[in-house]
Amino acid sequence: MKITALAGGVGGAKLAHGLAHILAPEDLTIIVNTGDDFEHLGMYICPDLDTVCYTLGGLANPETGWGRVGESWNTISNVEKLGGPAWFRLGDQDIATHLERTRRLKEGQSLSQITKDFCKAWGIQHTVLPMSDSPVRTMVDSDEGELAFQEYFVHRQCVPKVKGFRFDGVEAAEPAVGVKEAIDQADAVVICPSNPWVSIDPILQVIKKIDKPVLAVSPIIGGKTVKGPAAKMYEELGIEPSALAVARHYRTILTGFVLDNADSVMENEIKNLNVKTLITDTLMNHLTDRTRLAKDVLHFIGSL
Ligand code: GDP
Numbered sequence: 001m002k003i004t005a006l007a008g009g010v011g012g013a014k015l016a017h018g019l020a021h022i023l024a025p026e027d028l029t030i031i032v033n034t035g036d037d038f039e040h041l042g043m044y045i046c047p048d049l050d051t052v053c054y055t056l057g058g059l060a061n062p063e064t065g066w067g068r069v070g071e072s073w074n075t076i077s078n079v080e081k082l083g084g085p086a087w088f089r090l091g092d093q094d095i096a097t098h099l100e101r102t103r104r105l106k107e108g109q110s111l112s113q114i115t116k117d118f119c120k121a122w123g124i125q126h127t128v129l130p131m132s133d134s135p136v137r138t139m140v141d142s143d144e145g146e147l148a149f150q151e152y153f154v155h156r157q158c159v160p161k162v163k164g165f166r167f168d169g170v171e172a173a174e175p176a177v178g179v180k181e182a183i184d185q186a187d188a189v190v191i192c193p194s195n196p197w198v199s200i201d202p203i204l205q206v207i208k209k210i211d212k213p214v215l216a217v218s219p220i221i222g223g224k225t226v227k228g229p230a231a232k233m234y235e236e237l238g239i240e241p242s243a244l245a246v247a248r249h250y251r252t253i254l255t256g257f258v259l260d261n262a263d264s265v266m267e268n269e270i271k272n273l274n275v276k277t278l279i280t281d282t283l284m285n286h287l288t289d290r291t292r293l294a295k296d297v298l299h300f301i302g303s304l
Pocket residue numbers: 007008009010011012013014048051193194195199217218219220221224225226227228229230231282283284285
C-alpha cells in the first residue's frame with residue numbers, strides 16, 4: 001500500500017515515524033508544512049521539516065519532541081550574553097542544520113533538494129518533501145494585530161487571541177517537485193494528527209486538490225490538544241474544540257476519520273458527515289504506540 005502523509009511538526013512526526021516503521025521507503029512520502037519557516041539570526045529555519053527529519057532519523061529529543069537529542073546550548077547562550085535575540089531556542093547541533101541549509105539556499109539550491117541531501121546524510125530512507133520550494137508564511141490575525149507565526153507561537157507563547165490565519169504567498173506557491181506525483185501514486189493520503197489551522201491547512205492550500213481517499217487522525221483527544229494551541233485556537237474562533245470539530249474542518253475532503261476511544265460518543269455525528277470512522281487509542285508516547293496506531297490506520301484504509 002502506498003501512502004502519502006501530510007504532517008506538521010511534533011504530532012505529525014510521531015505518526016510519520018510509526019508509518020515509516022511499517023511501510024517500505026518506496027511506499028511512504030511525507031509532505032511537511034513550511035508555513036512556519038522563518039529567518040532568524042541570519043539563518044533559514046524550517047521547524048516542522050526538521051522535527052519530522054530528526055524524528056525519522058532517531059535524532060529528536062524524546063522529551064520535547066522537537067530539537068536534537070543530547071543537545072548543547074553554547075551558541076544561543078552566547079548570543080544572549082551579547083544582547084541578541086534568544087527567545088527562539090536553537091541548540092548547537094540544530095544550528096549546524098540551519099547554517100548549512102542557509103548556505104545551500106544562498107547558492108541557489110532548492111529546499112526540496114537540500115532536504116533530500118540532509119535525509120541521506122541522516123540515514124532517512126523514506127521520502128520527506130517540503131510542501132513547496134517557494135516561501136509561504138503563516139500570519140496570525142490576533143487581538144494584538146497580525147503576527148508572524150513564530151512571533152505568535154514561540155515569542156508570545158500563543159498568548160494573543162487568534163482571529164484568523166493567512167498564508168502569505170500561498171497563491172503563487174507551487175507544490176515542491178515530487179508532491180503531486182506522490183499524491184497521484186498514493187492509494188490514500190493520511191493527514192497526521194497535526195494542528196489543522198496552522199500545520200495542515202497551509203499544505204492543503206498549496207496542494208489545492210486531492211483525488212484520493214483522505215483519512216485524518218484527530219489531534220484533539222477529549223476536547224484537549226496533547227500539546228500546542230490547536231484547542232485554544234478552536235475556542236478563540238468560536239468553535240468547541242473536539243474530534244468532531246476536526247472532522248468538520250476537513251469534511252469536504254475526508255473519506256475516513258480516526259478518533260480516540262475517549263471521544264467515542266462523537267462517532268455517530270462524525271458518521272453523519274458521510275465519513276467512515278475508526279475508534280482507537282491515538283495517544284503516541286513511545287515508538288510502540290506510534291507503530292500500533294500506524295498499523296490501525298493502514299488496516300482502516302484497507303477496509304475502506
Ligand atoms: P507543531 O507544528 O510542532 O505544533 O506540531 P503539529 O501541528 O504536527 O502537532 C500539534 C498537534 O499534534 C497538537 O494539536 C497535538 O494535540 C497533536 N498531538 C501531539 N501528540 C499527539 C499524539 O500522541 N496523539 C494525537 N492524536 N495527537 C497528538
